[in-house]
Amino acid sequence: MKRREFIKKAGLATAATAGFPYILPSGIISAQTTAPLTDHVVFVLFAGGVRQQEAVLKRYLADSQDEDVEGNIMYNMLTGDSPESKIAYGLDDAANNIVGGIPIDPLLQTPLDQQGTLFPEVRFSKGGAGHYNGLSTGISGSYALAQGLRSRPAAPTIFEYLRRHAGFDATDCWYVGADIGMSRPLLNYSDDPAYGRKYGANFLAPLTTFGTPGMNHFMDFKNYHPETEWTMIQEMRHFLNSNYVEEGLEIPHLYNRSEEQDFIKEFVRSTFEKVELGQVSLPPVNDNRDLKTLGFALEVLSWFKPKITVIDLTNIDVCHASYTNYLKSLHRADHGVGFLWREIQRIPGMADNTTMIVMPEHGRDQDPNPIQDINDWYAYDHSVGNENTRRIFTLMVGPGAEAGLQVGSPDQPVGDATDVVPTIAELFGIKQIVESQGRLDGSSRSLFDRM
């Protein structure tokens, strides 16, 4: 489909739905709701601060190490030939003693930019390029200009919008974090008094839950008989809680219904069994934490089939100290995203009706720091105020995204880091409601409105 034809059809569809309120699957009807474009959204925050130069610009060493070697090391996501020399991003070539000398085989026959829509030059337009700011901005559509760590987003997250306005259940919404650092456990709901915990998402940091901490404090937890023992526990707990009447003073739960709580516990038990048996669905190459996180995220998708899942990856941030490891992590993050997309198409109920959005939480500096690695290549930070940190991309694939469409260019940036929230809202039919709440940043627009 040509771009003009796509826009025409999209415009007609919008016009057709604008005047007619749509009853969302949750039963919610509003003059501001429209027909959902997809059933599931997976949003990958990719993956710890990425330089445009090594990502969509495919410059490999050319714009960073003063070496005349270009090429694409993200060939599951982007179209383009890989570098022909100085290969250092793959698996270690032990026979020839070359670190990263064997590129990982592509998993997708067709790169995601050909399957979906790429906004190659997007702006992280406000605030400092910190991880928390980036993650918070991505999920709230509002820049965290005045917030530090250890605080929740000030503006509602996409989870809260969807739970409140589209009627999603708690287990419809998941944030799968790379770990529990950088205040990630606080990103599942905001401090906004009109939203907050009542509309929060379930959070999981699987490498902690199923790593040493969880193995010592969760694994093999006792299974109480649901109809006898557990019923008595609930009856007594209900009595105790009804005698403790202070409003709002409760164990901070997420309003998972009783059966949802049981479902989560069974997921934890089942996943521990898979860990013990080595049956977690990990990517073919899984030699870093991001790839393992993606494997567990896939377990979450397979078990709950959530409507909205946010996954954040972080390994690329090794770029602070090692450019070679940065290249390896970038290549692996691409491998992980390719794996995730391939496997989603194998999940009954999610195949062909899941839209995936991939966006770095921020970029990295134009100029290196003084740290050199084993290849004598310089490392890169992400400094406040460096314009290169504001350069990111957004890739959208699946229902709602036109295949092969590219919007914008390095000379003509299109899109903002705050766009994903209204885009997801539009995918689920509640864009107008979300926009009318007045919490989104002024620069935020649905990507569909930017096409």
Add this chain to the structure above:
Amino acid sequence: MRIFYKSIGICLLIFLIATGCKEDVYVYEVNDVEISPINSTKNKPKTESQYISVLYTNLFQEAIGPNRMLEALAAIQSIGDKRVAFDILVSKYMADGRVVLPTEEEMRANPEAFVRDTYRRFLIRQPTEAELQWMLNYIESRPNLTPELVYFSFATSNEHFHY
């Protein structure tokens, strides 16, 4: 003059009759007092590390070590819904043979002492008479109830999470 004194005398007599035998009126009142539940002063949530520390001490009758505490804290933080996380944590601890629990025989032999001790142990207070009666009735009417299930309920109650 005589009539004058007579009139004065009558007036004085009337005055004394009117005022001399008046009974004092007393009104007994107390100031309004707002009655609050016994646990109403517990309005501050424990931190997750405080909760884990108190929980561990209540169940194992010993303090949790610093490394174990950090691990437990990380595990709790890795799951968003704390009710679910605490349920799993307590279930895990209950599977540990080192948990110090009364026997079922002890509970049934003196249920009132058991209930009072459980309230003291977890909620740092005595039960009200209504709470005591409810718990006694519950124990009596549930032959399959064990001290473990009672402890689980108290350990994961909202009041136990506050101080």
